Amino acid sequence: AQLVRSVPLSEFTKHLELEVKGTPRFGFVPGQWLSVKATAPDGEEFTRAYSIASPPSDNGHVAFCLNRVDEGFMSNHLCGLAEGSEITFQGPFGDFILRPPLRDTVFIATGTGIAPFRSMLHWLLAEPDRHQEREFWLLFGARREKDVYYREEFEQLATGHNNFHFLPTLSRASPEWKGLRGYVQEHVKEIVGTRTDMHAYICGLDKMVKANRELLKNMGWDRTSIRYEKYD
Secondary structure (H helix, E strand, O other): OEEEEEEEOOOOEEEEEEEOOOOOOOOOOOOOEEEEEEEOOOOOEEEEEEEOOOOOOOOOEEEEEEEOOOOOHHHHHHHHOOOOOEOEEEEEEOOOOOOOOOOOEEEEEEHHHHHHHHHHHHHHHHOHHHHOOOOEEEEEEEOOHHHOOOHHHHHHHHHHOOOEEEEEEEOOOOOOOOOEEOOHHHOHHHHHOOOOOOEEEEEEOHHHHHHHHHHHHHOOOOHHHEEEEEOO
């Protein structure tokens, strides 16, 4: 694949857009990931998994949302690539995908865990028959306002679809912040109430995923209604 765009989302986070060569319609299911390969200067091979952060498209484009990790070869390699560079990957892989039949759904993300949900939500909301009047909530946890990746996009989706609710919550909000504060798990009950007939999709670091799974199980949710992917 060829890197066609590299856009900083924050100090340490980038949005990379790739064009998959040789297959105009690169097929994948929203929520899946690709396994990226690269070789370090000393000859060591690295392989890392990245969720696709864009919906399936006709032009063979896929996007990643990734953090530069201290001492992490791959993330720094990818974040430092010039537009036009070639990237090698295998896939798509993964079964962190939307499960039919569609129900009212809460999507819970922190940090770059937003990637698969950007893919899912753009896909779901693109066609009325895909979202069938179901209600969707995106609860997105970040430290500060500048860490709410793709904020304008999600705000536009919420403006255009009254069944989609975008709820960013900040753990280190400035006094001016008008939205939710604190961690994502502190706001799940406000969304789901006493309901147990919904789906939850959770993506982020292990600790956050655990906290939300426990919370929902304690609220009487069946574990098959809770899907998750961990990024550490």
